[in-house]
Amino acid sequence: MLDESLKSDLQKRGIFVTSLDEVYNWGRKNSLWPLQFGLACCAIEMIAAAAARFDMARFGAEVFRPSPRQADLMIIAGTVTKKMAPLVVRLFNQMPEPKYVIAMGACAISGGPFKEGYNVLKGIDRYIPVDVAIPGCPPRPEALLEGLIKLQEKIAGQRLLGPERARHADAGDAAEYPVPEYGAHDLEPAFNPDVFHPEPSRRTDA
Amino acid sequence: MNDLAEAIRQAIPGAEVERIENPGPSGQHSLLLGLPTARAVAEFLRDNQGWDFCSNVSGVDWPARKVKETVVRKELVDGVEKEIQEPVEREVPGYLEAVYHLYSIPKKSGPLVVRMRTANRTEAVSVPSLTPVWKSAEFQEREAFDLFGIRFDGHPDLRRILMWDEFEDFPMRKDYVAPDDCEYEPTPHDAVLALVKARQEVA
Numbered sequence: 001m002l003d004e005s006l007k008s009d010l011q012k013r014g015i016f017v018t019s020l021d022e023v024y025n026w027g028r029k030n031s032l033w034p035l036q037f038g039l040a041c042c043a044i045e046m047i048a049a050a051a052a053r054f055d056m057a058r059f060g061a062e063v064f065r066p067s068p069r070q071a072d073l074m075i076i077a078g079t080v081t082k083k084m085a086p087l088v089v090r091l092f093n094q095m096p097e098p099k100y101v102i103a104m105g106a107c108a109i110s111g112g113p114f115k116e117g118y119n120v121l122k123g124i125d126r127y128i129p130v131d132v133a134i135p136g137c138p139p140r141p142e143a144l145l146e147g148l149i150k151l152q153e154k155i156a157g158q159r160l161l162g163p164e165r166a167r168h169a170d171a172g173d174a175a176e177y178p179v180p181e182y183g184a185h186d187l188e189p190a191f192n193p194d195v196f197h198p199e200p201s202r203r204t205d206a
Numbered sequence: 207m208n209d210l211a212e213a214i215r216q217a218i219p220g221a222e223v224e225r226i227e228n229p230g231p232s233g234q235h236s237l238l239l240g241l242p243t244a245r246a247v248a249e250f251l252r253d254n255q256g257w258d259f260c261s262n263v264s265g266v267d268w269p270a271r272k273v274k275e276t277v278v279r280k281e282l283v284d285g286v287e288k289e290i291q292e293p294v295e296r297e298v299p300g301y302l303e304a305v306y307h308l309y310s311i312p313k314k315s316g317p318l319v320v321r322m323r324t325a326n327r328t329e330a331v332s333v334p335s336l337t338p339v340w341k342s343a344e345f346q347e348r349e350a351f352d353l354f355g356i357r358f359d360g361h362p363d364l365r366r367i368l369m370w371d372e373f374e375d376f377p378m379r380k381d382y383v384a385p386d387d388c389e390y391e392p393t394p395h396d397a398v399l400a401l402v403k404a405r406q407e408v409a
Binding site for chain 2: 082083116117118119182183184185186190
């Protein structure tokens with residue numbers, strides 16, 4: 001990588017030096033197209049963030065697409081029930097790479113207040129990789145914007161070549177995640193072991 | 207409500223109606239309908255008594271329970287008759303209950319609480335559907351079927367409404383055990399923290 005001080009020295013002399021990674025990521029991070037779908041009350045805050053008062057257009061993420069084929073950001077805005085979870089995974093599979101996931105709110109992160117229930121998925125990270133998790137119940141629109149900026153920083157830092165390259169840079173990777181099946185008692189499997197690495201402590205008294 | 211029960215008995219021969227007392231401060235008593243005549247009673251309530259709106263149907267799970275009672279019996283002790291109080295435990299078999307809340311728009315009154323009980327919690331879990339009487343009961347009877355496993359005979363479309371079709375359990379029953387897919391919080395505390403510490407010491 002180019003030395004930062006050398007870069008700014010050159011810039012003062014009217015020479016702009018950059019890398020392909022940087023230009024490419026700069027373009028991507030400022031035109032994130034979210035998938036237009038909301039699952040619960042967090043969606044109301046997401047709508048507020050997109051509307052005039054908070055104006056997500058300032059960050060280039062205002063083009064909510066009604067089709068997964070045209071979206072590159074999935075904002076999981078709300079409670080993911082076990083009945084809904086396979087559909088969310090299927091939608092994510094239908095999105096083209098590069099694609100990102102923001103888990104918005106306590107429910108999308110962990111199940112939230114419904115964590116000990118029977119019908120709510122205890123975090124969408126059980127089935128798909130989450131890039132940014134925004135806590136809150138629901139998070140305020142500012143928090144969503146903060147999460148969006150964090151995601152932009154993450155995108156800006158992604159490499160396109162080399163051993164540390166981003167997931168989407170591997171052409172062979174179809175980036176499809178197994179869709180869970182409706183089982184007799186629970187979703188099967190209960191989580192995707194490739195994606196989800198649970199805490200080591202497990203309940204033993206049940 | 208006693209008058210209403212009497213009116214039902216007079217209008218429908220053989221109708222089983224029992225008044226269930228609510229001992230709480232609300233005093234919201236209810237009518238327990240016998241299953242064979244429940245449909246006829248419901249139609250009578252709607253057409254003759256003005257209970258034209260069913261606002262709510264819910265299920266209740268009553269597992270088998272033991273009731274302690276004191277039985278007084280007389281016994282001869284040393285030639286003198288004495289009353290002896292004995293505590294007796296009685297097993298009450300479990301059953302499922304469907305509870306309907308009826309309102310009357312012409313009478314501007316309600317709710318009239320109507321109940322039906324199944325014979326047990328395992329095989330005989332059927333009650334007659336009241337959807338043909340009050341259409342508004344359709345989805346709520348489906349919900350009671352989904353979550354409690356009460357079968358409503360005569361329901362036009364008895365399917366699960368909230369859980370997926372492949373689901374086999376009845377989650378609102380008292381003996382339901384949720385799948386063990388709940389990890390502890392990332393920042394454990396109290397009993398969980400002790401458990402985590404114990405495991406770290408072992409490892």
